[in-house]
Amino acid sequence: MTDLAASLSAFMSRVAGPGELSGLERLSGGANMESWAFDWAEEAYVLRRAPSADYMAGRPYGHAVEAALVKAAHAGGVKAPEVVGVLAEGDGMGTGYVMRRIIAEVSPAKILAAPPPSLVADLGRELARIHALPREVIPEGIPAMDTAEALAELKARFLSYGGDRPAIALAVKWCEDHLPEPTEPVLVHGDYRMGNVMVDAGGLAAVLDWELAHLGDAHEDLAFGCMTVWRFGQLDRPAFGVGSLEAYFAAYEAAGGRPVDRERFRFWLIYRTLWWALGCLQMGQAWRSGADTTVERVVVGRRTAEQELDLVRLLESEAPEAERARPLPPSPVAPEVPVGEPTNREMVQAVRDWLGEAIKPGAEGHGKFQVVVAMNALGIVMRDLDAGARAEDKRLAEALMRGQTTLAEPGLLARLRRAVLDKCAVDSPKYAALAAARADWGG
DSSP: OHHHHHHHHHHHHHHHOSOOEEEEEEOSOOSSSEEEEEEETTEEEEEEEESSGGGGTTOSSOHHHHHHHHHHHHHTTOOOOOEEEEOOGGGSSOEEEEEEOOOSBOOHHHHHHSOOTTHHHHHHHHHHHHHTSOGGGSOTTOOBOOHHHHHHHHHHHHHHTTSOOHHHHHHHHHHHHTOOOOOOOEEEOSOOSTTSEEEETTEEEEEOOOTTOEEEOHHHHHHHTTSGGGGTTOTTOTBTTTBOHHHHHHHHHHTTOOOOOHHHHHHHHHHHHHHHHHHHHHHHHHHHHTSOOOHHHHHHHTTHHHHHHHHHHHHGGGSOHHHHTSOOOOOOOOOOOOSSSOOHHHHHHHHHHHIIIIIGGGOOHHHHHHHHHHHHHHHHHHHHHHHOOOOOOHHHHHHHHHTSSOTTSTTHHHHHHHHHHHHHHHHOTTOHHHHHHHHHHTO
16 A cells, blocks of 8 residues: 555656645455545545556456547547546556546445436436447557457357356357347447446436447447346346336437347347356456456356346247246255264354454455455355255257257256256345246246
8 A cells, every 4th residue: 555655646746746645545346457546636536457467468458548548438528537647667556547536426226226317318328429439539459349259259268168057058059040230330338337337416427447348339338237237136127227228228319329229139138148157257267277366256256147047037038938837847955964073064154154253343445345255255155065056067058059959848948947046046145136037937
């Protein structure tokens, strides 16, 4: 912290003039990319940085290009933060940039508890503005996405992770069979969702986190924030957990966005759910490789189960009506609990209880966040030891990807439903879609 404060003071003196650093605090979350809030000369700022170049490995572009894009968006009338300076190698703080801090709410739970009346319209309007940014203002280095190539890369990643998750295999095959024709590319934000927007009483205040921006299909952005996971429990509000798709699409089109193609929207809703399922699996690979050994990586890796549940819910309409009505098979029988020496589950529970009772009360800021993540990880292990639920079935996954097996096969949809219910109950028991699926499927 001391070294960062000294380096940041020198940087701010250069880009913002004389002042004094105060209130330096790391914002919660963000195990990879760090965000630090601070004050300088009585104004509020945020430093977004990666501590070293290693953290940026594999990304299509670095912070200098990202900062240039945020500047272009801000200048083009988008509610993007105002960038005041970009870190250089000699600044000794890794890579990143400093922005003026926007005082507004970013927590999805708090926003969705009482969203401003204009928010759905604001989200549609702002996305239309992003998509309307002219090509000449978009900095070099922003990549163009070829959907077919991107899907092939997702499939290759899935195979490299074992290729043994049937729900993911089902989605890969569906996307291959429903690949849309290419369309005129626009600037796609790539991560336009709750959690990456700030809201105040007047509505949408800022669009954050531009690191996944690229040139591509506008419908990708339209769909991403409507994924179940990014509705944060508000399942009856399909647009961002805020409102209806009809109101969202109408606002987008009224602000100059191209007419929304519902079938193309559905493709991207399924594609990005598949993308995030593999993104979660990738977290486990990052931990195994040593690239990121934080507990948060392995916990997010287990959120794959949420996306597998969502994929089955999205794709079950492809099954015949009789299969959709078929009752679920029973869950596997839980193993008997020994009564002698402490079991693995009991030992894990003892450590989890100790963290909650002895460590969490004294933790603060990011440290407290890490304790909560560690307790969550141990909770997953405890439930896993109780249930023994597995998601892997390589033979079935291979048959689904080859098209040899489909949802028309008697009993397959019911088996998939049971498998994703049981796995999600272990990994994410509070996931809102789990309760909804149980109610729909009788599980």
